[in-house]
Amino acid sequence: MSSPRERLIKCFKAVFPELNEQEIQMASTASVANWDSVAGITLLTVTEEEFKITVKPEDLEQLSSFELILDYLNSEKLVASNAAIS
Amino acid sequence: MKLIEALNIISKTPGDGTPMNVALICGFTPLHLSAFLHAELNKCFPDNKIILSTGLYGDLLGNLNAINENKPDAAVVLIEWADLDARLGTRQLGGWGPRHLKSICDRVSSYLAEVGRRLDQASANCPIYLCLPTLPLPPLFHTYRWQASNPEMQLRGELFSFASRFSNNSRINLLNIQRLDHLSPPSERLDVKSEWESGFPFSIPHASVVGELLAKLIHNPPGMKGLITDLDNTLWNGIVGDVGAQGVHWDLDHHSQSHGIYQQFLRTLSEEGALLGIASKNDPANVEEVFQRADILLPKNCLFPCELGWQSKSRSIGRILKIWNIGADSVVFIDDSLAEIAEVRSAYPDIKCIQFPCGDHRGAYKLIEHLRDLFGRRSISQEDALRLNSIREHARFEQDGQNDENGFSEELLREMKAELTLSFVKDERDGRLLDLLNKTNQFNLNGKRYTESSWQDYMHRPDTYVLAVSYKDRFGLLGKIAVLAGRTDGNSLWVDTWAMSCRAFARRIEHQCVKSLFDFFGAAQILLNYTKTTKNIPLARFLKEIIHKEPEGLLTLSRESFLNSCPKLYHQLVIPRNADLTHV
Numbered sequence: 079m080s081s082p083r084e085r086l087i088k089c090f091k092a093v094f095p096e097l098n099e100q101e102i103q104m105a106s107t108a109s110v111a112n113w114d115s116v117a118g119i120t121l122l123t124v125t126e127e128e129f130k131i132t133v134k135p136e137d138l139e140q141l142s143s144f145e146l147i148l149d150y151l152n153s154e155k156l157v158a159s160n161a162a163i164s
Numbered sequence: 165m166k167l168i169e170a171l172n173i174i175s176k177t178p179g180d181g182t183p184m185n186v187a188l189i190c191g192f193t194p195l196h197l198s199a200f201l202h203a204e205l206n207k208c209f210p211d212n213k214i215i216l217s218t219g220l221y222g223d224l225l226g227n228l229n230a231i232n233e234n235k236p237d238a239a240v241v242l243i244e245w246a247d248l249d250a251r252l253g254t255r256q257l258g259g260w261g262p263r264h265l266k267s268i269c270d271r272v273s274s275y276l277a278e279v280g281r282r283l284d285q286a287s288a289n290c291p292i293y294l295c296l297p298t299l300p301l302p303p304l305f306h307t308y309r310w311q312a313s314n315p316e317m318q319l320r321g322e323l324f325s326f327a328s329r330f331s332n333n334s335r336i337n338l339l340n341i342q343r344l345d346h347l348s349p350p351s352e353r354l355d356v357k358s359e360w361e362s363g364f365p366f367s368i369p370h371a372s373v374v375g376e377l378l379a380k381l382i383h384n385p386p387g388m389k390g391l392i393t394d395l396d397n398t399l400w401n402g403i404v405g406d407v408g409a410q411g412v413h414w415d416l417d418h419h420s421q422s423h424g425i426y427q428q429f430l431r432t433l434s435e436e437g438a439l440l441g442i443a444s445k446n447d448p449a450n451v452e453e454v455f456q457r458a459d460i461l462l463p464k465n466c467l468f469p470c471e472l473g474w475q476s477k478s479r480s481i482g483r484i485l486k487i488w489n490i491g492a493d494s495v496v497f498i499d500d501s502l503a504e505i506a507e508v509r510s511a512y513p514d515i516k517c518i519q520f521p522c523g524d525h526r527g528a529y530k531l532i533e534h535l536r537d538l539f540g541r542r543s544i545s546q547e548d549a550l551r552l553n554s555i556r557e558h559a560r561f562e563q564d565g566q567n568d569e570n571g572f573s574e575e576l577l578r579e580m581k582a583e584l585t586l587s588f589v590k591d592e593r594d595g596r597l598l599d600l601l602n603k604t605n606q607f608n609l610n611g612k613r614y615t616e617s618s619w620q621d622y623m624h625r626p627d628t629y630v631l632a633v634s635y636k637d638r639f640g641l642l643g644k645i646a647v648l649a650g651r652t653d654g655n656s657l658w659v660d661t662w663a664m665s666c667r668a669f670a671r672r673i674e675h676q677c678v679k680s681l682f683d684f685f686g687a688a689q690i691l692l693n694y695t696k697t698t699k700n701i702p703l704a705r706f707l708k709e710i711i712h713k714e715p716e717g718l719l720t721l722s723r724e725s726f727l728n729s730c731p732k733l734y735h736q737l738v739i740p741r742n743a744d745l746t747h748v
Contacts, residue, residue: 088168089168092167092168092171092172092175093171095171095175116195119195119361119362119364120167120171120195120196120199123167123196123358123368124167124168124171127166127167127168127368128168132357135357135361138361
């Protein structure tokens with residue numbers, strides 16, 4: 079199975095097809111003009127679907143960049159509750 | 165479909181096709197539904213560039229009005245309970261409880277009336293694809309959830325009377341809620357987290373199913389044209405050659421109801437205009453005896469031709485296809501034997517072969533449902549009822565030796581009292597013309613297909629003409645069998661599109677169409693926008709006959725050269741007076 083990083087890149091690629099892999103890994107709400115609220119919800123839904131997780135509403139605001147989302151997916155709490163990520 | 169798949173389909177679809185504008189109108193944020201609908205439309209219309217627009221959040225009525233200004237190619241309208249009264253949703257807290265129920269019912273009634281008025285207006289400007297509420301009503305009634313309450317029934321009654329008003333309107337197409345229920349369980353449709361956080365109330369699987377069904381509703385694929393059935397252990401249970409005509413059965417008492425329902429369904433298809441034929445290894449006398457039984461549900465006159473004998477099934481099917489004059493890809497073959505199916509499939513890879521699940525009640529019912537989808541059609545026209553008879557007549561000529569190798573004999577053509585009605589009226593309500601253009605393959609100038617909206621736009625252009633051709637002769641009526649459309653340009657006349665039913669071949673109707681265009685418009689030359697397709701061989705043959713070379717690309721036909729090549733025509737012409745050619 080692909081690593082969480084590769085799977086997250088795939089999610090970003092679907093929502094922001096104009097970005098290359100390098101740009102995706104540096105992407106944040108500040109650096110990607112198309113990362114508006116609709117794109118943010120779409121990215122979140124695609125990520126939830128890919129990793130079979132449910133993001134808590136209170137966690138949404140912190141997920142503002144590729145690295146932060148990856149950290150969130152790798153966080154101990156989430157990993158413990160979701161074997162699909164490991 | 166997963167959301168990521170939908171997004172990938174959208175981003176990977178080349179954007180160079182003919183634009184197709186689709187408006188998605190609903191009262192909630194369409195979010196992922198628009199992605200699923202967009203992706204499914206891309207799959208259904210690979211030659212089009214789909215441009216999907218959405219309206220303002222929460223303004224269903226305003227968005228309906230916008231159809232009249234924007235005139236999209238199609239408008240998808242989704243109504244949810246919360247659009248009819250915000251208290252029927254969960255995002256706004258307007259109060260539930262007994263004291264609110266009457267006002268909720270009253271508001272729903274008046275709001276639906278207003279939506280209905282605006283839909284009527286909008287449907288004059290583009291075809292509408294309407295989806296009634298898919299989400300469950302919230303628990304606002306006083307009864308347990310297993311007991312229906314009077315206000316709830318009132319609400320549902322209002323909705324169904326609203327829907328039934330539009331179900332007979334050819335410009336407003338309703339999504340079938342029963343199909344939606346089958347594919348998307350009602351209890352798994354609402355996603356409150358998504359609704360409260362982002363205003364999008366659908367779960368992802370539900371959005372995917374709604375998008376898929378709406379795209380299918382817009383697509384309206386051409387249905388299958390013919391069905392060829394086996395007899396023993398298919399149309400009836402048992403082998404008539406072994407047990408005799410009284411020994412085969414199709415009823416509950418003999419546990420063979422699946423064959424009875426199959427017969428009943430085939431009769432339905434026949435009455436709807438589908439062609440039915442038989443390919444069976446049997447003694448014709450035995451078969452005849454079964455069809456004499458009083459309890460047969462599918463009369464033999466619904467079936468033509470009946471290929472009975474001991475030749476291979478593929479040979480029988482070849483003969484049937486020749487008589488029907490349709491392509492194998494428009495035909496379904498049903499047989500209980502996998503060996504027979506394999507033999508037919510090897511000879512005709514395009515034919516859709518299905519095994520009849522003899523002895524499997526559930527499987528047989530699924531087959532009927534599947535056939536319904538394969539042979540579905542939006543409406544039934546007069547021509548559908550005429551189809552079988554005209555094919556029978558044509559076959560009779562063949563049997564009587566009245567055809568030469570190029571079609572009917574000269575003597576027969578002279579004596580058949582053929583009458584062609586040439587109507588230049590641009591009738592936008594005439595769905596038969598669009599059917600001919602979108603479902604005819606063999607005699608089709610270039611294979612160009614039209615959406616309802618693009619066809620209307622074409623017709624409304626002041627420089628275009630549309631010619632609808634109907635035919636009858638002393639043997640019967642064929643109905644509306646051809647449509648030509650084009651433009652005028654000085655002394656030249658363009659033909660942009662031309663389709664003719666295969667039932668009308670060999671009567672020199674195509675020659676008369678061209679001659680009539682020259683005569684009617686006084687044109688010096690006709691420019692035919694020809695494109696070779698994999699199937700328009702009969703049309704190419706006709707063109708080769710009149711231009712004396714293989715047709716290729718845009719063809720120019722002068723009046724003089726056409727008249728030199730045109731055989732003698734015997735048709736009597738009828739041209740209605742109200743031809744709509746004032747601007748052409």
